[in-house]
Amino acid sequence: MNGQWYDADAGPLVRPYAMTGGRTKPGPHGVRFDLIALVVVEPGAADAAEESLLGPEHRALLGLCRSETQSVAELAADADLPVGVVRVLLGDLLEAGHVRVSRPVPPARLPDERILREVIEGLRAL
DSSP: OTTOOOHHHHOOSSOHHHHTTTOOSOTTTTOOOOTTOEEEEOTTHHHHHHHTTOOHHHHHHHHHHHHSOEEHHHHHHHHTOOHHHHHHHHHHHHHTTSEEEEOOOOGGGSOOHHHHHHHHHHHHHO
């Protein structure tokens, strides 16, 4: 590179702490978003988001969720943002009523593996 420093080598121009205003936890309630939690745009959020003072990263996350439901991990990958930043930004969107987040089913509420094996064996017997 001949000692030159090109823009592509500099990395992102906006650092993660600037995107979140220095915050590391989502919302005033300290909501925790699991990586597999699903994010859906609320009906009418598109119009409200355009009028409100959301940052470009907020609007990017909304845009990614408009076409289909996305998990927190997918949003972070598609937006090319750290998961911690996405969680903080989703907390803002959730608090403003722009998105709805469905939490994953806790392991204690999942069906027992024994029951699932019995169902599979029963289906094979047919």
